[in-house]
Every structure is written in structure tokens, then in C-alpha cells.
């Protein structure tokens with residue numbers, strides 16, 4: 350059932366698990382994710398990032414996400430990931446997304462507060478929940494190109510307090526050494542900084558760049574306020590490797606069978622993360 354983002358994330362926050370937010374770029378990704386959620390009785394967030402619109406246009410994906418969410422037997426939120434402008438967030442709200450992320454992390458602090466607060470006021474007036482980001486998550490090609498990041502990109506605790514107070518966002522994405530994309534080695538997240546942010550800030554926290562994080566760090570995160578974990582690359586890698594084996598092993602490949610493989614690989618990747626995030630059995 351289509352369920353408010355805030356309801357899903359706050360349940361995770363109060364019961365100390367994390368809900369997986371999976372970037373879905375195709376019908377197979379959506380069907381696989383919903384199937385995994387239903388099998389495991391887990392809540393789910395279906396999301397699409399603005400950088401993914403060229404491959405999965407928002408206006409076409411929104412009805413697919415919404416119909417799948419409404420038909421699902423478990424709570425599902427439909428979320429815009431990394432909205433890059435206020436205008437994109439408004440378009441997503443008009444398309445029916447029940448939560449939006451405005452990503453002002455690369456802006457100076459005051460500008461990020463202003464823009465994120467504006468999105469929160471507009472979205473809340475429409476009954477839509479909001480996530481924003483403070484600190485620089487970056488991607489695995491970011492900075493030195495190494496897995497480690499310098500402390501000046503981490504979310505600052507005092508800034509996080511002011512940011513949440515002034516913007517009134519419903520969830521805050523933090524930078525604690527996490528990055529988007531394929532890590533070259535397992536990252537070591539700054540769990541101490543996460544704990545400090547969690548004790549100071551009253552809203553659920555979000556971990557971006559979930560793919561490739563070690564199990565221990567995942568567990569430490571969900572014990573320290575992380576209530577939503579974003580996963581994109583792991584699904585894409587699972588699907589790609591499944592297609593590679595299908596093509597290598599099958600003498601006669603056909604498109605419909607390939608679609609079935611994509612659906613199954615997407616579902617398996619989502620299910621594995623749901624188990625890890627301890628959201629299985631929570632719906």
C-alpha cells in the first residue's frame with residue numbers, strides 16, 4: 350500500500366532497523382523490489398534520482414511506481430532521490446511522488462538551508478515529506494579517488510542541528526565517509542560522528558551510497574539513527590552479472606527470458622539488503 354515516507358522512516362527509527370530505498374530504473378527493478386518486500390514482509394521505498402531521468406523519465410516511471418506501491422501488500426513510499434532544483438521537486442510532487450529529496454549539499458550552508466527549507470514548505474503544503482542532505486557524500490570517483498574521505502566533507506554536528514531546526518525537513522542524509530558508486534575497498538564509516546549527529550538531531554538519518562558497505566558498518570549505522578539506506582549500484586551490478594552469465598551459458602538467448610533474469614536478480618539484491626537492514630518481518 351502507498352504509505353507516507355515519514356510513517357515508514359519513523360517506524361524504522363523507533364524500532365531500530367533501516368528501510369531500504371532502492372533506485373529502480375526499469376519495470377523489472379520495480380517488480381523485483383516489490384516482490385522481495387512482499388516475500389519478506391518488509392516496508393520499501395521505491396526511488397528514482399534526477400540523474401537517472403535520461404534512462405527512466407520521471408513522468409513515465411511515476412505511474413509505474415505509484416501503481417506498484419498501491420497494489421503492494423506491504424507499505425511502500427515513492428520517493429524522488431537527489432532532486433537538483435526546487436522545480437524538479439515540484440514536478441515530482443505533481444507526478445505523485447509522496448516524498449522528495451532536495452540535494453543542496455554542494456551549496457554553501459546558508460543557501461542549502463534556504464533552498465531545502467523552501468522545498469520543505471512547498472512539499473509539506475502538498476502533504477509530501479522531504480529529505481535533504483548536509484555534508485558531501487560525493488561518489489567513488491570523488492576527491493582523491495580513494496575510498497577514504499577527508500573529515501571536512503563529513504556532516505558537522507552543530508550545522509546539522511541548525512539545518513534541521515530551520516528547514517523542518519523530515520529526514521537528513523549525512524556524510525560520514527560514505528560515497529555513491531562502486532567502492533574499490535570496503536569503506537570505514539565514521540560511526541562516532543554519526544552517533545553525535547543522532548544524539549543532537551531529532552529526525553531520522555539517511556545513509557546514501559549503501560552498495561558495498563560492510564555488514565558491521567550497516568549494523569552500527571542502524572543502531573545509531575540511520576533509518577533509510579539508499580542502494581542503487583548493487584542492484585545494477587547484480588543485474589549486469591546475471592545477464593553476463595545468461596548470455597554466456599544459454600545457447601539461444603531471448604529477450605523475455607532475459608527480462609525474467611533481470612527481475613529475479615533485482616529481487617534477490619533487494620532481498621539480501623532487506624535482511625541486512627533488519628526490515629524483513631517489520632511490515
Ligand code: 13P
Nearest residue numbers: 530557558560579581582
Ligand atoms: P549506491 O549506488 O552507492 O548504492 O548509492 C545509491 C544512492 O545513494 C542513491 O541516492
